[in-house]
Amino acid sequence: MKNLLNGEFFGLTNQTVRFDGLTITDTEYTHPYVDWHYHENAYFTFLLQGNMTEGNKKEIYDCPAGTLLYHHWEDAHYNIKPDIFTRGFHLEVTESWFEKFQISKDSIEGSFNLKNPALKLLMYKIFRETKMNDSSFEISVHELLLNIFSELSNKVQNTGKKPGWVNKINEVLHENFTEKLDLTYLSKTIDIHPVHLSRDFQKYFHCSLGTYIRKLKINKSLTLLNTYPSLAEVAMECGFADQSHFIRSFKENTGITPLQYKHLMKK
Secondary structure (H helix, E strand, C coil): CEEECCCCCCCEEEEEEEECCEEEEEEEECCCEEEEEEECCEEEEEEEECEEEEEECCCEEEEECCCEEEECCCCCEEEECCCCCEEEEEEEECHHHHHHCCCCCCCCCCEEECCCHHHHHHHHHHHHHHHHCCCCHHHHHHHHHHHHHHHHHHHHHCCCCCCHHHHHHHHHHHHHCCCCCCHHHHHHHHCCCHHHHHHHHHHHHCCCHHHHHHHHHHHHHHHHCCCCCCHHHHHHHCCCCCHHHHHHHHHHHHCCCHHHHHHHHCC
8 A cells, every 4th residue: 555755645736835844735636546545644635626536444525626634644545536627735744743732643533524614714724825925824824723623622522422403403504504594494403492502503613603604605605716707606606695795704704805715726
């Protein structure tokens, strides 16, 4: 089984940035099939464009644009790519980085398909920082990555301790976030009182219900901006009331406008 060393990925790497125990690559996937392999370091894969299938020892994931995966080091997996342009953003974390920031390298093990929209937006911000490449981008990347690992640690610690409605509401929101939702509908769907839902949602999702739905919409929009010709169409597809509402919400969540993001994606 092939062991990929630091910064090594299958495909055509267009950009590599290394600093303080991190290696960041922007890669076009060119192989229709990549056999079982593993990587020297722990790393994140963030699919910017296209689609692929990934399998590991436990699961098989369909990975459209916007998918965020985490792999612990030496965690074996394989990939299948359809005949379309597919681009991935990777953030590789060495053992020295974990030691520097006093994070146990074994606190998070295995491979995960991370569906939390807050984590995806943090990774989008890391991508943005690497493309802007100003004098403060390194400290910004460290800060954002530490926030990601903090969220991941909470996820691992809370596994199995959540009430059943938490997973139910998460599924309902991921499937219906483009629709107009209200507390009455949601509470009936997951069979809990609306007061209970509004009171306890933030306890498990670390933000309000409305904020969570907006983050899902923004994540969806980020995958469409390269394929849809107009911002109005993206706004409608993602469930925003209008284009101006979409632009305002996008900037609040990413720090840049949709057009600025489209420009970054071309770099």
